[in-house]
Amino acid sequence: MTRVLLDDYRNDLIRQEETIIFALIERAQFARNAAIYRKRSETTPSLREFKGKYSSFQGSFLDFLLSGTEKLHALNRRYTAPDENAFFPHLLPEPILQPVNYPTVLIPNSININEQIMNVYLQKILPHVTVDVDDSTTYGSAANADVAVLQALSKRIHFGKFIAEAKFQAETEKYTQLIRNNDAAGIMATLTNMVVEEKVAKRVCLKASTYGQDIDTQASGNPHWKVDPQLISDLYLNYVMPLTKEVQVAYLLQRLHHPSVSFVGPVGSLSYSAAINHFGDFAKRNFEAVASTADLFTNVGSNKTAYGVVAFEDALTGIVKDTQLRLLQSHLKIIAETVVVKPFIIARKESSKEVSSIYLPASAEASFGNVIDRLWSTAKVIVVGSVDEASRRALEEENAIAITTDDAATAFELKHIVETPSWTKPPPTTSVRFIIVGKACSSPTGKDKTCLSMSVKHEVGSLLSALQVFKDNGVNMTRLESIPRQGNPWDYDFFVELDGHHDDDKIKKALDQLKSHTTNVQDFGSFPAVEHEQETN
Numbered sequence: 001m002t003r004v005l006l007d008d009y010r011n012d013l014i015r016q017e018e019t020i021i022f023a024l025i026e027r028a029q030f031a032r033n034a035a036i037y038r039k040r041s042e043t044t045p046s047l048r049e050f051k052g053k054y055s056s057f058q059g060s061f062l063d064f065l066l067s068g069t070e071k072l073h074a075l076n077r078r079y080t081a082p083d084e085n086a087f088f089p090h091l092l093p094e095p096i097l098q099p100v101n102y103p104t105v106l107i108p109n110s111i112n113i114n115e116q117i118m119n120v121y122l123q124k125i126l127p128h129v130t131v132d133v134d135d136s137t138t139y140g141s142a143a144n145a146d147v148a149v150l151q152a153l154s155k156r157i158h159f160g161k162f163i164a165e166a167k168f169q170a171e172t173e174k175y176t177q178l179i180r181n182n183d184a185a186g187i188m189a190t191l192t193n194m195v196v197e198e199k200v201a202k203r204v205c206l207k208a209s210t211y212g213q214d215i216d217t218q219a220s221g222n223p224h225w226k227v228d229p230q231l232i233s234d235l236y237l238n239y240v241m242p243l244t245k246e247v248q249v250a251y252l253l254q255r256l257h258h259p260s261v262s263f264v265g266p267v268g269s270l271s272y273s274a275a276i277n278h279f280g281d282f283a284k285r286n287f288e289a290v291a292s293t294a295d296l297f298t299n300v301g302s303n304k305t306a307y308g309v310v311a312f313e314d315a316l317t318g319i320v321k322d323t324q325l326r327l328l329q330s331h332l333k334i335i336a337e338t339v340v341v342k343p344f345i346i347a348r349k350e351s352s353k354e355v356s357s358i359y360l361p362a363s364a365e366a367s368f369g370n371v372i373d374r375l376w377s378t379a380k381v382i383v384v385g386s387v388d389e390a391s392r393r394a395l396e397e398e399n400a401i402a403i404t405t406d407d408a409a410t411a412f413e414l415k416h417i418v419e420t421p422s423w424t425k426p427p428p429t430t431s432v433r434f435i436i437v438g439k440a441c442s443s444p445t446g447k448d449k450t451c452l453s454m455s456v457k458h459e460v461g462s463l464l465s466a467l468q469v470f471k472d473n474g475v476n477m478t479r480l481e482s483i484p485r486q487g488n489p490w491d492y493d494f495f496v497e498l499d500g501h502h503d504d505d506k507i508k509k510a511l512d513q514l515k516s517h518t519t520n521v522q523d524f525g526s527f528p529a530v531e532h533e534q535e536t537n
């Protein structure tokens with residue numbers, strides 16, 4: 001590993017401040033142009049009619065331009081550099097230039113928080129630096145300027161990996177202990193340097209007020225800035241530095257290749273795919289398989305691993321009760337979510353034609369009911385909770401088949417795929433939302449969710465008054481579910497999911513007001529909302 005110094009990297013961060021400030025000033029001269037950030041299907045008719053390749057693109061006009069820019073830059077091997085991270089890594093072509101041998105500074109990793117950076121930019125930065133008007137003559141210029149800001153922010157924030165490596169090298173013993181203890185909060189506290197953060201914020205404010213001042217207004221005694229310098233400084237304090245620190249923690253937890261992520265095994269299970277989705281391929285060496293959800297919560301609770309990846313909701317059958325219960329009983333927080341979508345297959349351990357039992361995940365019942373009635377009407381159908389369970393149980397029994405996924409079949413060594421003549425095309429899919437639980441909280445990104453449970457008072461209308469609090473504060477509630485109260489049979493609490501982060505003013509206010517309508521509120525944390533369901537292979 002190449003020896004690196006923190007001071008050198010701090011200087012690099014100082015230089016990147018200029019790039020970010022100038023890019024923001026550049027973007028500020030154009031209208032907000034909200035239409036260019038909406039998905040193609042939801043945007044204005046004039047934009048939808050853009051011709052050429054855009055006509056078959058699903059995402060926003062900005063996504064179109066950014067992904068196109070990245071594809072072009074990838075040819076130039078931009079994303080082979082360790083300090084570059086693409087927003088659309090899955091779309092990149094192979095470089096046409098020969099690979100460069102970069103010095104090995106970082107451990108191989110695929111930490112990429114660009115989705116969060118995009119949300120912070122669109123929700124928290126753009127509204128403050130632009131005026132909310134639409135000017136279709138500047139759609140292209142505005143989107144080009146967005147690309148420059150996003151690339152600069154992404155580079156700065158992911159630079160946290162280098163900073164973390166320098167810190168690790170400077171204080172190897174201290175960090176080794178924290179890492180081996182999976183102490184994410186301890187790592188965060190150790191790498192945080194408030195004196196430096198204040199210095200950064202002040203310097204950024206000074207630079208922004210120097211570079212961004214309208215020279216003509218200087219002499220008039222009534223100076224005007226293209227972008228409010230204090231605002232840029234606040235953006236650094238509230239978003240840029242916190243996200244840089246999250247990257248540092250993520251990097252350090254992978255640094256020693258020790259177990260830091262629990263998943264419900266074995267390798268190949270849906271939980272394993274979700275762990276790869278969230279932590280990236282390189283983090284596999286940090287994964288540890290556990291036998292059950294209970295073991296996963298115990299592992300994270302006792303710092304055996306820093307995080308656990310566990311199924312939370314099936315698109316068809318709803319909340320996974322076991323996970324919800326364990327969450328209620330633990331003091332863990334949800335730090336992230338990820339959605340796994342996979343096609344169903346039918347598999348078995350031996351190549352026989354006999355079928356006496358069928359293990360059918362509840363979420364596949366609707367899609368497979370007819371096929372099963374037609375082909376195996378005499379077989380016993382056992383409805384199970386997941387594709388993993390279906391595979392495991394089919395392995396234990398002669399003449400059993402499982403409705404499962406490719407990975408889950410391989411994981412449980414069901415080697416024979418059953419082809420059916422009545423197969424629907426395309427095959428139905430399973431879509432499961434996983435949560436990542438841990439002890440620390442995620443910082444706000446502008447597009448977050450908050451989960452909590454509340455016990456309302458035993459009074460007429462108390463639930464209604466509690467819910468009114470969310471309405472009064474403009475908080476969107478996306479889930480309300482009654483759940484048995486822990487330790488009090490036949491008493492009920494409410495599980496609530498909200499749009500927003502508990503650090504957002506309106507949620508803070510709502511939670512404060514909620515106290516007078518409830519006897520208890522348990523906060524399960526705020527985490528970045530994942531919008532897109534992607535089919536993962």
Ligand SMILES: O=C(O)C(=O)C[C@]1(C(=O)O)C=C[C@@H](O)C=C1
Pocket residue numbers: 010013163191192193194196197200240241242244245
């Ligand atoms: O300079 C450091 O020590 C860093 O870790 C970088 C940084 C930043 O993002 O600027 C992040 C965390 C520290 O609290 C101070 C500054």
